[in-house]
Amino acid sequence: NAGVTQTPKFQVLKTGQSMTLQCAQDMNHNSMYWYRQDPGMGLRLIYYSASEGTTDKGEVPNGYNVSRLNKREFSLRLESAAPSQTSVYFCASSGGAGGYSNQPQHFGDGTRLSIL
């Protein structure tokens, strides 16, 4: 099973450029999430989608937008990249009843993004 698949794995951008990070899961999960991981800090939630057709802000949403394209796919877009957005980005999904589920989240292997 593929689980959670993220593309691309690596990306270098210049300040001001835009890009979209893609995420797809094949576990039929309702909820999907985007996190960023920075050295010395815990994973921080950017946006989440409790179910198809809904999205909500997490802890650090500024500078990002998301789209829940269908039940399988959840994309993260940087409209105008800034050096502070250099990070490793992880997508995750979980089963159960949308945002109220306490089922474990399952993660992809991340996108390593550098902004110069």
Place this chain on the structure above:
Amino acid sequence: EDQVTQSPEALRLQEGESSSLNCSYTVSGLRGLFWYRQDPGKGPEFLFTLYSAGEEKEKERLKATLTKKESFLHITAPKPEDSATYLCAVQAQTGGYNKLIFGAGTRLAVHP
């Protein structure tokens, strides 16, 4: 404020030397505590969920326990392949959804 603190930040063990990792938390409305393993260049891999104080879970050389204020991940007779970063995350209900709060992790190195 909801908070998760892991200690130590880094731990070096000899193969076979048992030890414990700590995860202390302050959250309102605890819904669950999760342990993950993360290898370099990979995403977190789910290990255990603990839902209530007194609960214990085991998997091979790993055993997770939970009290009302902290969780321990006990590693018995570790092997070099147990080297990884171990992440603790607490799930709390807030604003109508279950928020997952991560600690910064403990980097474990097991040497032969």
